[in-house]
Amino acid sequence: MTWLLDLKYSLRQLAKARSFAALMLFIIIGSLTVTMVGFNYVYTVTVKPLSSEREQSVRTVRQLRSTVYEGRSLTRVLFLLVLMKLP
Numbered sequence: 001m002t003w004l005l006d007l008k009y010s011l012r013q014l015a016k017a018r019s020f021a022a023l024m025l026f027i028i029i030g031s032l033t034v035t036m037v038g039f040n041y042v043y044t045v046t047v048k049p050l051s052s053e054r055e056q057s058v059r060t061v062r063q064l065r066s067t068v069y070e071g072r073s074l075t076r077v078l079f080l081l082v083l084m085k086l087p
Contacts, residue, residue, distance in 0.1 A: 014021040 014024075
């Protein structure tokens with residue numbers, strides 16, 4: 001029940017300082033927008049299937065190399081190619 005009182009208090013304080021509230025809303029909405037655009041871009045590039053007329057001929061080639069750096073094993077993707085088999 002105390003969280004409800006805290007919420008009411010915080011809303012009253014934001015109503016008093018309108019410019020601060022507007023700035024905070026702008027920052028929150030802007031950061032959420034940038035995050036959603038970034039995730040959509042990554043999803044489109046990496047996860048979403050390719051829409052191609054010849055989907056069966058699309059091949060993915062990945063080469064992974066495990067390296068040791070200061071006693072820790074790191075796996076790095078050296079390259080990622082999408083090859084289309086020509087007729």
